[in-house]
Amino acid sequence: MAERPLAGRTVIDLTTALSGPYATLLLAGLGARVIKVENPLTGGDSSRNNAPYLGADGLSLARRGEDDMSVSMLLRGRNKQSVTLNLKHPKARDVLAGLVRVADIMIDNYSAGVTARLGIGHDWASAINPRIVCTSISGFGGQGGPGSGKAMDTIIQALSGVMMTAGAPGEPPVRFGLPVGDLVAPLYAVIGTLAAVLQADATGRGQHVDVSMLGALTSLVACEPFDAYEKLGLPMRTGATVPRLAPFGTFPAADGWFALCGPTDAFARGLFTAMGRDDLAADPRFASRDARVAHAGELHELVGAWAAQRPLAEVLDLLARHGVPAAEVREPGDAVRDPLVLEREEVVPLAHPRHGDPGDLYGTGVPIRFSGAEAALDRPAPALGEHNDEIYGGLLGYSPEELKALAEEGVI
Numbered sequence: 529m530a531e532r533p534l535a536g537r538t539v540i541d542l543t544t545a546l547s548g549p550y551a552t553l554l555l556a557g558l559g560a561r562v563i564k565v566e567n568p569l570t571g572g573d574s575s576r577n578n579a580p581y582l583g584a585d586g587l588s589l590a591r592r593g594e595d596d597m598s599v600s601m602l603l604r605g606r607n608k609q610s611v612t613l614n615l616k617h618p619k620a621r622d623v624l625a626g627l628v629r630v631a632d633i634m635i636d637n638y639s640a641g642v643t644a645r646l647g648i649g650h651d652w653a654s655a656i657n658p659r660i661v662c663t664s665i666s667g668f669g670g671q672g673g674p675g676s677g678k679a680m681d682t683i684i685q686a687l688s689g690v691m692m693t694a695g696a697p698g699e700p701p702v703r704f705g706l707p708v709g710d711l712v713a714p715l716y717a718v719i720g721t722l723a724a725v726l727q728a729d730a731t732g733r734g735q736h737v738d739v740s741m742l743g744a745l746t747s748l749v750a751c752e753p754f755d756a757y758e759k760l761g762l763p764m765r766t767g768a769t770v771p772r773l774a775p776f777g778t779f780p781a782a783d784g785w786f787a788l789c790g791p792t793d794a795f796a797r798g799l800f801t802a803m804g805r806d807d808l809a810a811d812p813r814f815a816s817r818d819a820r821v822a823h824a825g826e827l828h829e830l831v832g833a834w835a836a837q838r839p840l841a842e843v844l845d846l847l848a849r850h851g852v853p854a855a856e857v858r859e860p861g862d863a864v865r866d867p868l869v870l871e872r873e874e875v876v877p878l879a880h881p882r883h884g885d886p887g888d889l890y891g892t893g894v895p896i897r898f899s900g901a902e903a904a905l906d907r908p909a910p911a912l913g914e915h916n917d918e919i920y921g922g923l924l925g926y927s928p929e930e931l932k933a934l935a936e937e938g939v940i
């Protein structure tokens with residue numbers, strides 16, 4: 529079996545909810561040893577209390593058994609080890625210091641200033657282990673943000689401008705169903721963390737990596753020149769179609785929706801042939817890209833009228849035979865069962881640590897394939913504190929008596 533790219537690296541995972549746990553999930557899938565530190569007084573990661581739950585009797589909206597586990601934790605906790613530690617206890621820093629000594633990376637997604645108040649920030653950690661990389665994911669960055677400085681995905685979507693890029697002019701803001709703020713920030717956090725680890729390998733010094741959800745998502749909004757569109761009178765919100773790329777958008781067939789992308793002359797000619805309208809290629813309104821953009825409304829009406837009376841399979845077949853990029857608009861449940869993404873393990877079955885694979889429950893895999901290494905999420909999520917003995921006893925050398933005392937004092 530090929531070695532995983534981050535084999536031998538150790539990550540201290542102080543994260544909770546989604547943005548931080550997704551970053552550490554990716555690091556775990558790439559082979560790092562991820563030690564998830566959870567507060568025993570609050571029941572651990574907040575994801576452990578997210579409905580629905582999976583247990584011996586299947587899925588439910590409320591816990592029915594002691595070993596029922598949240599599907600959120602089943603997904604985000606894979607390939608991780610769980611230890612309990614109450615970071616507000618005076619003795620907790622000594623225990624955490626032991627982990628810092630053996631770690632390459634420590635990741636948190638607290639609000640700005642929390643690690644400083646707890647006394648576990650990068651300055652403290654680097655005094656113990658100069659090579660350690662400490663990564664923070666927060667709503668607004670290390671300097672904090674407006675109001676309470678706390679942020680949820682919907683708040684970040686609202687502030688980033690992304691809600692006003694979807695939908696049509698005059699419609700209410702559109703909240704993306706996928707929590708894009710929570711999912712984009714950890715991608716940048718992983719990139720920054722691995723870059724800092726490479727630099728630490730070269731220099732012997734780690735550093736603090738600071739990623740904000742707002743900055744990560746807004747930077748993607750800035751990838752499109754919306755300011756230029758506005759100055760030229762082009763609408764930023766265009767609904768189902770994109771006039772500046774016509775023909776481009778989503779259209780209904782008789783029994784389903786499809787997406788069509790035909791901005792080039794070649795794609796447009798293929799579309800006209802598929803429609804049985806080769807004459808449109810010579811029509812001055814549609815003969816060039818600029819002309820098609822100028823007459824986008826008329827063009828999209830023609831496409832919609834052609835497709836509306838035909839079965840989706842026929843529409844897609846005609847477009848494919850004439851080289852036009854097009855695809856069915858699928859439901860999420862169908863998409864995650866695509867044989868291609870399952871074969872590539874970009875989506876993988878989820879399993880309960882005690883009851884195994886329930887048969888039809890899927891979660892994210894590691895969507896990266898290597899020619900000379902392996903990446904996988906192939907171990908189930910841990911129970912709260914499942915690895916206390918292995919980590920504190922085996923890795924850090926605490927005796928059973930010391931662990932018992934720490935538990936009795938509420939440290940672990």
